[in-house]
Amino acid sequence: MQLSPAHHDERLTAPRSWWAIAVLIGLACALMLLPLGTLPLLAGLVGGTALAGMLVSSYGSARVRVVNGALAAGEARIPVAALGEPEVLDAQEALAWRTHKADARAFMLLRSYVPTAVRVPITDPQDPTPYAYVSTREPQALVAAIRAARG
Numbered sequence: 001m002q003l004s005p006a007h008h009d010e011r012l013t014a015p016r017s018w019w020a021i022a023v024l025i026g027l028a029c030a031l032m033l034l035p036l037g038t039l040p041l042l043a044g045l046v047g048g049t050a051l052a053g054m055l056v057s058s059y060g061s062a063r064v065r066v067v068n069g070a071l072a073a074g075e076a077r078i079p080v081a082a083l084g085e086p087e088v089l090d091a092q093e094a095l096a097w098r099t100h101k102a103d104a105r106a107f108m109l110l111r112s113y114v115p116t117a118v119r120v121p122i123t124d125p126q127d128p129t130p131y132a133y134v135s136t137r138e139p140q141a142l143v144a145a146i147r148a149a150r151g
Contacts, residue, residue: 084121
């Protein structure tokens with residue numbers, strides 16, 4: 001199914017290296033149980049890997065969408081009518097907005113493993129949030145979808 005220009009759908013998944021770390025955590029749990037025998041060793045391996053994997057998948061599965069006239073970033077839903085002109089942030093500028101340029105009142109869907117982002121001013125006078133910072137691997141597509149949804 002081809003999405004219209006006013007639609008954008010992206011899932012920010014954790015990098016493969018995080019899954020490798022989850023397996024290593026499971027292995028470490030298993031090695032701690034090695035003196036207790038084979039069954040506890042296997043239980044530690046499976047349990048530790050499963051627990052670490054659940055943490056990786058729950059943190060690493062944020063969704064960014066522009067659909068039905070709203071920007072949906074994680075749990076936030078912001079009508080595009082309340083958004084200003086979006087700005088594409090390259091890796092260096094995104095890092096600046098995550099650190100020394102950041103405003104504590106801003107909404108941030110931040111994923112450190114995604115180097116690029118989009119910053120969108122929130123123009124609703126009733127909302128104290130100055131802008132939304134959204135990590136995205138496809139910043140140009142997200143900006144185009146926000147612009148198209150505004151009309």
